[in-house]
Each structure stands twice: as C-alpha cells, then as structure tokens.
Amino acid sequence: MDRDLEQRMMNYIHALEKTIDQLVFALKSCVELIGHLKPIEPDEEKWKSMLDDLEGIIRVGERITDQNPLD
Numbered sequence: 001m002d003r004d005l006e007q008r009m010m011n012y013i014h015a016l017e018k019t020i021d022q023l024v025f026a027l028k029s030c031v032e033l034i035g036h037l038k039p040i041e042p043d044e045e046k047w048k049s050m051l052d053d054l055e056g057i058i059r060v061g062e063r064i065t066d067q068n069p070l071d
Contacts, residue, residue, distance in 0.1 A: 017065055024061035031055060 031054045039047035 020061055021065050024058055024065070027054065027061070028058050031058065 031051060035051055
C-alpha cells in the first residue's frame with residue numbers, strides 16, 4: 001500500500017477515535033445531568049431503563065476506544 005495513502009488512512013482513523021471519545025464524553029455528561037432529574041416519564045421503570053441503555057452505550061464507546069488495536 002502506498003505510504004501516503006496508509007498515513008492518510010491512519011490519520012482518518014485517529015480522527016474518528018477522537019470523535020468517538022468526544023461523543024462518549026458528551027453522552028456521559030448528559031446522562032449524569034438527566035440522572036439527577038426527577039423522571040419526566042411517569043413510568044419510573046422506563047426512565048431507569050432509558051438511563052441504563054444510555055450507560056450501556058457509554059460502556060461500549062469506552063471499550064472501543066480503550067481497546068484500540070491500531071496503537
């Protein structure tokens with residue numbers, strides 16, 4: 001593979017990783033904020049389920065960036 005193309009691909013992958021990091025950080029901040037709110041949803045189980053789903057997404061995002069196979 002052309003070295004220039006390889007370097008551009010690596011730069012692109014690193015940019016995507018940084019984007020994922022920022023998205024996970026933003027989602028964590030949002031979940032932390034709404035986690036302190038009184039449930040807007042009248043069904044507290046649904047509210048808790050929503051927060052659990054969001055926290056699951058955060059864990060997946062963190063795992064993806066922590067297990068970076070390219071470094």
